[in-house]
Amino acid sequence: MTHRQIMEALSGLLLGMFVAILSSTIVANALPQIVSDLGGGQSSYTWVVAASLLTMTASTPLWGKLADLFSKKVLIQTAIVIFVLASASAGLAQNTGMLIASRAVQGIGMGGISALTQTVIAAMISPRERGRYTGYIGASFAVAMVSGPLLGGVITDTSWLGWRWCFYVGIPFAVIALLLLQQTLHLPLVKRRVKIDWAGAFLVAAAASLLLIWVTFAGDKYAWLSWESYAMVGGSLLLTLLFILVEAKASEPIIPLRLFRNRTITLTSLASMFVGIAMFGATVYLSQYFQLARGESPTMAGVMTIPMIVGMFLSTTLSGLIISRTGKWKIWLCSGGVLLTAGLGLLGTMRHDTEYWHLAVFMAGVGVGVGMMMQNLVLATQNQVESTDLGAASSSVNFFRSLGGAVGVSVLGAVLAHRISDYVNDGLDKLGVEHGGPTGGAGSDIPDLAKLPAPIRDVIESAYGHGIGDIYLYAAPVALLGLLLVLFVKEVPLRTTSGIDQTTAAGGDDAAAAYLRQDGSHGADGAAGHAGFGGPTAYPPGYTGAGDGGHMGQHAAPAAGEPDPNEPLAASRHSVLGTVRNAEGRGVPRAAVTLISLSGRQLGRSVARTDGRYGMDTPGPGSYVLIAAADGHQPQATTVTVGEEPLSHDVLLSATSGLAGRVRSSGDGQPVRSAMVVVTDERGEVLATGRTGERGEFAFDELVTGTFTLAVNAPGYRPMARPVEIEGQGITRIEVDLAAGARVQGVIRAGVDASPLPDARVTLVDAAGNVVGTATTGEDGAYGFTDLDAGDYSIIASGYPPVATALNVEGAGPDSHDIELHHPDE
Structure with missing residues (x-):
């Protein structure tokens, strides 16, 4: 695909991702007021966030598997529709239960958008070039992350709008995204028999849900060490074991276990889980910190998180561009892990009265670290798999990251609730306020600071500042584990073929069928096509095609013998003529050129001549796929549209290394x-x-x-x-x-008859007195010095009394600098 085609396809994808991120982040600063208005407590606050992460976690592998089996375009449009409907339902919520249920459905759509966007990009763009385009993803991600909290804060603070419009505002963007995807996203469709692993999807969702329910209510509804805890943890482990057994036997598993035989995929998946715990589990509570620990409005809470978002945007964009140019990606993962761990550790020192510029620096470090790791972990995984596993591999990384996020939000939320309860109790005790025992916990209400007396408000702010700071101390070691895993990842050079290229090169009827576009158009090269072309092919009288069963093999060998240069390239006026060229513009000799129908049937085959020229007769006017392959070059496939006159079409082959x-x-x-x-x-x-x-x-x-x-x-x-x-x-x-290398050579002679002198020693000295070289003459008395710089030299010959002669070397140098030696009395 050309850069223009990729950018057109990305426009709808990026807007869809923008809608998902905007609708998610726009409620971040409104959540304290939303939960308070609906009568919820700290556990409700946690579950409003965790519910969407949980369903996103459970659905991500399913979306990824469906992407390997069905139309990616239809799937991502379906995900956006689900997300929009759930957002509208959340806006109509009358209690926290309805809000949490709507957010759970919203997470299903988010899982589809995040997994499918990565899969589609992997199908269109090679890993080596993908960093360039992930910069655009980072840009849209950053814009949504920055504008979402700010817009949500403004909407919440605007009396005639209210927080419900935080859920409605993304709907127009979603409609535009759907229209753009319909017009611009044209992907290959490989038709396969489909078998969905519903049992695997149910088991992984059940295992994750049971674990999160235990984490949320442990220590509040029941003790950490109680029969309920043992039952839930044991049940979650049992469901996980059943999931592994089902996946091992499933013909189309949700998460192919064979992928984890690859060390890189295993390490990046685990690292993604720890990054998810640190990223989601820590950053989701920043809005609570700024509103409840510092008394800021929702709008200002969004403004104060900008340093983290800017750091994430810059690191994602710049690292992607540099990776595309250099092909080196591990250094970015390691650097991101260091910055993320350090940033979280430093945020653990914050309190309600910490200087803001300190917080800004710490948040920027977290943002830069997340930006370096998040997309590049997916890139490292996608670089390890074939095109048929791109969806499953991409969704696996997203699955572990979402699972880590859900676990992180739940665990850190439970820790936060109890830490705040302890700090509030201690503060009220110091004030001498009678509160009748514990005043907080997992189910305690979110306070409205404006209605509290000043002394009590100070206690609440201090409790939230100290409690939220504590959870970062829990998140930092988790991020450190992610860094340690990344250190053991082996850096493999990034591939230079996209998922479409891999599918094309795989050969056979399935690969040929992959050129069928989902909307009926054709051609990765942008050639005009007839959308309705298809059905039985009308063959001209006397045409003899290659018949059925042909395959467009990547390494099709040329026919034996050289083509006759006097033979015409093609006989029919409905033909394709051109030259197969390399990167230098020279013709590629003996390149194999194959013509197939849009349904995947081989129609003809030709071998390019020594100058790279080829010719191919076609059955008649219409659209076809032309494939060229040659040793030492990447195969190339393009769609051509033949009319009533011969079509001139050159093919450019990129050489291998x-x-x-x-x-x-x-x-x-x-x-x-x-x-x-x-x-x-x-x-x-x-x-x-x-x-x-x-x-x-x-x-x-x-x-x-x-x-x-x-x-x-x-x-x-x-x-x-x-x-x-x-x-x-x-x-x-x-x-x-x-550098030019001059030489000096000649013959040493001696005696009355000036005959050649063997075994004479010759020394060459430069103008500074340094010995440049020495030589001993042979039987013919010859000597020689080569690879000399221009300049002045002295040659000293001995064997008889030594003789020194001066010499100036220029150009190639003298070839006959003979020297005569003699005794003084001769």
Whole structure:
């Protein structure tokens, strides 16, 4: 897909994600007032957040599996509709029970939007290029994160609107997102027999729900060490074991257990869970801190969280762009883990009267850390799987992150409720206020600070400031565990093929069918197509096609023998003619070109000539898929629309890993012809050799990625060796400058007859008196020094009484600097 097509498709995806994030964050600063108006307590506050995280956790793997089996476009539109309906229901809530139920349904839609957005992007864009586009995701994420709390605060503080409009305001954006997705999102549709693992979906939801219910009510409704706790924890473990057994036997498991045989996927999934605990569990209570510990309005509470959101936006965007350019991603995960752990630890020191600029710095550190880790953990996982598992792998990471978030919100919420209760009791005792025992707990009401007397208000603010600060001390070690897991992840070079490319290259009828667009249009290259083309193909009289059962194999071998250069490229006027070219624009000889119908049937096959030209007859006017493949190149498939005249269509093939460049003279920049170029590995083994052409050019194809040594040698030049790093895709290009190397050679003669003198010692000294080299003459009396810089030298010859001569070397140097030696009396 072209950059324009990707950006058009991303527009609907990003707006859909924006709606989900906006509708989620817009209530963050309104929740204290919402829960208070509906008569809820701290446990209700926790469950309003945890309910959506729980259902998002349980539904994410199901959405991911459905994405591998059904139309991704229809699924993401369905997720947005569910989310919007649930948002409207939440706005109509009359009690906390209805609000929590609506938020639970809302989480199902959120799970679909988050999982499917990642899956669709993975299908369209290669991992190496994905960082560039995740920057756009980070931008929309940051805008929603910044504008959501601010907009929610303004709506809540506006008397004629009220908090219910926090749920209604995203509906118009959702309608626009649906229309954009309908018009711009065109993905391959692979039709497969579908079998959904409903048992697995039920078991994973039940196990997670039972665990969260236990965490929420333990210590309030019943003791932590009680028969209820043992029953719930044991039941959750039993359900988890049943889930693993079901997944091991399911033909289409919700979470394919085989994925976790891959060490990277296992480590990134666990790290995502710990990041989710730290991220959701800690940040969700910031609005409570600013409103209940510092007495700020909902609007100001949103303004005060901006440093964290800006840090998240900048780190997500910049890390994505740099990863696309360098291909290095682990350093960002490790750095993010360090910043997230440090930021949470520092936030653990905050109190209700902590200087705000301190909090701003701490929140910025958390935001930068989350931005570096969140998207890149998904990227590292997607880079490990084939296109058929992209949905399941992406949703698995999101599943563990959401599970960690749900657990974190519930656990830290329960801890917070009891810490606040203890601090309130201590504060009231110091004031001498009789309160009749515990005044708080998991079910205590959210206080309205404006109605409290000043001394009591100070106690409440101090309790919330200290209690919320404490939960960050619990979150920091969890983030540290995520960092330790990331350290053990092995960095694997990012792939340069997208999910669509992998599906295309897989071959066979299923891969051919993948070019059917969901809306009936065709062509990843943007070629105009006939949306209604299909049905039985009308063959012209006398046409003999390839018949059924053809496959568009990635490595289709050319037919034996060279094509006849005198034979016409095609005979029919309904033909496709063109040239298969490489990145340099030169023709690719003997490239295999295959023509298939939109239903996946092979219609013809051709082998490009030595100059890369090819020709292909078609059954008649219509749309077809043209596939070109050649050794050392990535296969390329495009949709072509043939009319009443021959269609001219060139195909560009990208080479696999290779090394190319030019060798020039460092003095005048002229190309060096016939220079010997050698590539060796770290052990010194020669991998490739060749000589430069007339323009000093050289090229080596099909080299593996890594660091190698390039050595260049040419007559009249000083040899050169340098390390080169070959990337995982395409041609790595370098320029090599050779310094001119002069030479001095001649014959040492002696005696009356001036005959050649063997075994004479010759020493070359530069103008500074340094010995440049020594030589001993052979039987012919010859000596020589090569690879010299221009300048003044002295040559000392001995064997007879020594003789020193001065010498000026320029250009190539003298070839016949003979020296005669003799005794004084001769």
